[in-house]
Amino acid sequence: MIMPVMLISLITAMGAGGQTPKRLTFKKPLMGTEVRIVLYAADSISAFKVVESAFARMENLNQSLSDYQTESDVSRLSNTYNQPVQIRDDLWQVLVTAQEIAHASEGAFDVTAGPLTRLWRQAMRRSVLPDSADLDEARTAVGYEFLELNVDTQTVRLNRERMRLDLGGIAKGYAADQALEILVQNGFPSAAVDVGGDIAVGKAPPDSDGWRIQVFTGMSETGEVILKNCGIAVSGDSYRYLDYRGVRYSHIIDPKTGYGVTHERKVAVIAPSAMIADAWASAYSVMEWQAISYSIQEQDGLSIQMAEPDGADLKELKTGAFLDTIP
Numbered sequence: 001m002i003m004p005v006m007l008i009s010l011i012t013a014m015g016a017g018g019q020t021p022k023r024l025t026f027k028k029p030l031m032g033t034e035v036r037i038v039l040y041a042a043d044s045i046s047a048f049k050v051v052e053s054a055f056a057r058m059e060n061l062n063q064s065l066s067d068y069q070t071e072s073d074v075s076r077l078s079n080t081y082n083q084p085v086q087i088r089d090d091l092w093q094v095l096v097t098a099q100e101i102a103h104a105s106e107g108a109f110d111v112t113a114g115p116l117t118r119l120w121r122q123a124m125r126r127s128v129l130p131d132s133a134d135l136d137e138a139r140t141a142v143g144y145e146f147l148e149l150n151v152d153t154q155t156v157r158l159n160r161e162r163m164r165l166d167l168g169g170i171a172k173g174y175a176a177d178q179a180l181e182i183l184v185q186n187g188f189p190s191a192a193v194d195v196g197g198d199i200a201v202g203k204a205p206p207d208s209d210g211w212r213i214q215v216f217t218g219m220s221e222t223g224e225v226i227l228k229n230c231g232i233a234v235s236g237d238s239y240r241y242l243d244y245r246g247v248r249y250s251h252i253i254d255p256k257t258g259y260g261v262t263h264e265r266k267v268a269v270i271a272p273s274a275m276i277a278d279a280w281a282s283a284y285s286v287m288e289w290q291a292i293s294y295s296i297q298e299q300d301g302l303s304i305q306m307a308e309p310d311g312a313d314l315k316e317l318k319t320g321a322f323l324d325t326i327p
Helices: 044-065 073-078 089-104 114-126 132-139 171-185 274-286 289-298 320-324
Strands: 022-030 033-041 147-150 155-158 191-195 198-201 211-216 222-227 230-235 241-244 247-250 266-271 303-310 313-318
Touching: 022 044, 033 044, 033 171, 044 073, 044 089, 044 171, 073 089, 073 155, 089 147, 089 171, 089 274, 114 132, 114 241, 171 191, 171 198, 171 230, 171 274, 198 211, 198 274, 211 230, 211 266, 211 303, 222 230, 222 320, 230 274, 266 274, 266 320, 274 303, 289 303, 289 313, 303 320
Parallel strands: none
Antiparallel strands: 022 033, 033 191, 147 155, 191 198, 198 230, 211 222, 230 266, 241 247, 266 303, 303 313
16 A cells, blocks of 8 residues: 555644643554554644554454464354354454455455465565466455355454465454544544554544545646545555566556566545445455446445556546545
8 A cells, every 4th residue: 555644734723621722643553564643632642542542453453353373263254164264343344345355356355365465475485476377266265255244243354275364455444444443432532543654533533624645636636625524545566566577567467367466546535434445445446447436426434536548648536535645
């Protein structure tokens, strides 16, 4: 994920009892990236305690949702085949949303692509393409339609041998949402959580219309959107890609072909939650351009901005809140 810079106004306002809420920023390495929490508070000591709880929640989620953790909930689930496995609430919520978006995107977003992502991680470390035979074999274990969720029992069944789940395109957004929920529930509604570019924002800062988030407006230009009570995610290959024999393969994998996408597309999505924005940003990074134009009309609550080189020209698409981007 590209890491958009969070530009937050240094605004203060008089709070209850004459106290002045101040802008506080906290940073911590988590989930393979830097997590930033920004909030407005009159009492920094109370804020620090709540932020610690938010960071602890994200660390627990990483232990549950990361396929890098061999004993995580998702790794243990991936070690099963053709048997119902009862799972805990966090993994369940993520998988339910993942499957909804997988169906809506016709498989452009697919958390069952774990066998492919494993091959590409190894390939990027070695700076070589994965073996085509290995990719073909891995693809036989991929397919969201073979991931079965039972709502009545909260169980999951993996109906393909060697299927493995990779939640990299949705878990960070979920973690941002959960951390923000802790801040809001504990009296800090004017807060924002940035998990490596997946951002959840709460109530607007004092005396402002919202949080100022910097996003791309072309392939190199930037602008700002003003947001509150929603999520935003930005996806692209600016930071993670494999350049092999003149072709640039993104770390974002097309589950249908097994290969990293080769179009240098930037995608930003605003959604009701960071989890939803995260997953759709991944899906729109894979889908055909024309299909996205139709898809966005069917998705309530989404705004999208995309840019992609087209020969000597630049293709762009902008909807919803991105129409109000400030240059």
